[in-house]
Amino acid sequence: MSDETGAIQLCSCEEQSSESVHESLSLLETTLESMADGLLVVDGYGRIKKYNQQFQTLWRLPDDVLATCDDDKALAFARTQVRDPEAFVASVRDLYRHREMEGHGLIEFRDGRIVEYDSKPHRMGDRIVGRVWNFRDVTVKHTAERKQAELLRRVAEINEELTHFAYIVSHDLKAPLRGIKLIAEWLCTDYGDKLGDEGKEQLNLLQNRVARMHNLIDGILQYSRIGRIKEEIVPVDLNELISGIVDGIAPPAHVRVVVQPDLPVIEAERTRITQVFQNLLSNAIKYMDKPVGQVRVGCVQDGDFWRFSVSDNGPGIEAKHFDRIFRLFQTLASRDEFESTGVGLAIVKKIVEMYGGRIWVESEVGQGATFFFTVPQRRLLQKSEVGSASSHRDDASGEEGSCRE
Numbered sequence: 001m002s003d004e005t006g007a008i009q010l011c012s013c014e015e016q017s018s019e020s021v022h023e024s025l026s027l028l029e030t031t032l033e034s035m036a037d038g039l040l041v042v043d044g045y046g047r048i049k050k051y052n053q054q055f056q057t058l059w060r061l062p063d064d065v066l067a068t069c070d071d072d073k074a075l076a077f078a079r080t081q082v083r084d085p086e087a088f089v090a091s092v093r094d095l096y097r098h099r100e101m102e103g104h105g106l107i108e109f110r111d112g113r114i115v116e117y118d119s120k121p122h123r124m125g126d127r128i129v130g131r132v133w134n135f136r137d138v139t140v141k142h143t144a145e146r147k148q149a150e151l152l153r154r155v156a157e158i159n160e161e162l163t164h165f166a167y168i169v170s171h172d173l174k175a176p177l178r179g180i181k182l183i184a185e186w187l188c189t190d191y192g193d194k195l196g197d198e199g200k201e202q203l204n205l206l207q208n209r210v211a212r213m214h215n216l217i218d219g220i221l222q223y224s225r226i227g228r229i230k231e232e233i234v235p236v237d238l239n240e241l242i243s244g245i246v247d248g249i250a251p252p253a254h255v256r257v258v259v260q261p262d263l264p265v266i267e268a269e270r271t272r273i274t275q276v277f278q279n280l281l282s283n284a285i286k287y288m289d290k291p292v293g294q295v296r297v298g299c300v301q302d303g304d305f306w307r308f309s310v311s312d313n314g315p316g317i318e319a320k321h322f323d324r325i326f327r328l329f330q331t332l333a334s335r336d337e338f339e340s341t342g343v344g345l346a347i348v349k350k351i352v353e354m355y356g357g358r359i360w361v362e363s364e365v366g367q368g369a370t371f372f373f374t375v376p377q378r379r380l381l382q383k384s385e386v387g388s389a390s391s392h393r394d395d396a397s398g399e400e401g402s403c404r405e
Contacts, residue, residue, distance in 0.1 A: 038135035219343030231269035238263035255293035279344035284312040311370035
């Protein structure tokens with residue numbers, strides 16, 4: 001009785017094992033057929049052992065060719081579809097000759113499709129028993145990459161043309177401006193005593209217009225160079241840089257500039273970061289309308305960024321102009337009241353965004369304005385990390401800010 005029971009249990013186990021194998025094979029079959037890639041398995045004798053429907057669809061192989069299970073016949077049919085059959089067959093044969101080699105590449109079809117393939121040896125333990133091929137249609141991706149490369153090439157050409165154009169325009173426009181300036185100066189020198197007040201005023205107006213046009217041309221050239229003409233990335237001590245900028249601007253006696261001590265040392269193009277602070281500080285000082293003006297420069301950590309601020313207690317800006325002021329040639333005040341090209345803030349915005357940051361303004365009319373901009377900290381160094389900057393001014397330590405008047 002016990003022998004019969006044991007036989008029944010053994011039979012039951014064999015049936016369960018058989019069902020488990022059948023289930024695993026069914027799952028494998030379903031997985032292969034659901035793949036978006038074409039799969040081909042060839043044994044060591046050149047016989048097709050396995051393929052999925054996507055492989056047949058991709059290569060458009062007839063059923064009678066695949067029914068032979070002959071890889072050579074499948075290869076002979078496939079070569080009629082590719083753009084360079086000799087190179088294609090040579091690469092396949094080379095992989096079959098060198099059994100341990102892995103292969104990867106692109107196949108261009110006559111109908112314009114582009115297929116990426118991967119080929120690896122099929123191993124069972126230490127033995128190589130065949131080869132596995134994987135084919136993927138990358139036509140859409142490859143076409144997009146080609147279009148992108150062509151677009152980038154065209155953009156580079158256009159930028160080069162614009163650079164050349166900008167220099168030509170600069171030269172052609174500046175030459176007559178210099179002539180007009182010299183004539184105006186000559187008239188003032190030789191005929192100044194013969195001109196009435198109105199004549200002198202008109203000559204002064206002419207000279208101012210020439211200077212404005214000259215500054216506008218320089219501004220356009222500066223704007224066009226950002227991001228195209230690269231400078232060396234160097235550590236820039238911002239306290240030292242801003243001190244020099246303020247000295248160069250020479251604010252009037254009623255305007256006080258306060259700079260937060262121990263600003264970070266940043267790694268940047270010195271000319272570009274100078275342009276950012278130069279424009280923001282110049283604007284804050286130029287448009288100051290209070291009898292006692294104050295401009296502050298500060299910096300705080302903001303996640304992975306440094307957030308800088310340049311604030312003033314000047315006239316302020318209406319909210320409706322917050323976006324407009326960062327566009328080229330936009331200025332809020334009359335150009336006869338304040339000399340402005342409308343290029344400065346556009347330059348600042350372009351530089352900040354080039355470094356991966358952003359810029360914005362917060363303001364209330366009559367209460368002043370604060371311009372904020374961010375720079376990723378990965379481009380920055382702390383002062384203690386830069387030997388040349390470690391001996392930075394000690395006179396500002398313990399103070400609320402360093403003051404330039």
